[in-house]
Amino acid sequence: MMDSPFIIPEPGPDHPANWYRRCLEYPEHVHLKDGEPHMAFLLRTDPLFESDRRILGAVHLPRVQGKLNRVFLWMVERMFGAMPDFLVVLDGEYWTAADDRHREILIFHELSHCVHATDGDGEPRYDDETGRPIWKLTGxxxxxxxxxxxxxxxxxxxxxxxxxxxxxxxxxxxxx
Incomplete structure (x- = not known):
């Protein structure tokens, strides 16, 4: 059997959610504090490189299209207990070796991609059924x-x- 390419971080002092909560106190991320998105975190077990640059983190809207959509949703919900609004994938080796400051910088950076979607008039969008914010990623x-x-x-x-x-x-x- 193949080793897992990802690890769900164990609860405790090194869990990325601790830095997430810290970053919510900064004014740049007040929209996340107010909107309360469900965040999930994974650690990659192997480094990822794109164009010779090591990718320390990435944030995703966990969605897929096509015939496997229901399977994907079922798997993600089983992994995290609910469907996250955002999935943050971090380089596990980097995360383990990083000090508190560099962990905070990485989480702050990834959270900077997470924004409340707006309509054509610039007004925040909300889900008609749940009333929760509609989230999107920004570059x-x-x-x-x-x-x-x-x-x-x-x-x-x-x-x-x-x-x-x-x-x-x-x-x-x-x-x-």
Whole structure:
């Protein structure tokens, strides 16, 4: 039998939900605190690389389409006790070795992808049957290559805002 590619973290002081709850206290994630999405966490047992970059974490809306949809929903509900709104998958090796600060940064980053969906007028959307928020994922604030910025500078509004924010506080990997 094949070793499991994922582990459901055991309850305890190292469970990612502890950092999730900590991050809910930050104003950037008040929508998650107010909306109370069901979050589930998995640890990958093997590192994942995309374009030579190690992927430390990813957040997903746990949904599939097609004939296996009901099977998928049944399996996920059995694994987590209920269907999560978001599924956060973390690099288990990184998570185990990381200190509290780096764990918080990783969870904060992944939560930054989790947003309350809005309608065409920018109003928050809610499920008609349950009244619960409808959730969606959002991309990164800045998606650009270092080499492009090195060559052309902050060439658009998104990059200018990012560089301006970096000018306020530059974290060089030191402690708080």
């Amino acid at each position: 990164h604030s800045v998606e650009e290559f270092t080499s492009v910025v090195r060559r052309y500078g902050a060439w658009n509004d998104e990059l200018r805002e990012f560089v301006g924010a970096a000018g306020v506080r530059v974290d060089r990997g030191q402690g708080r």
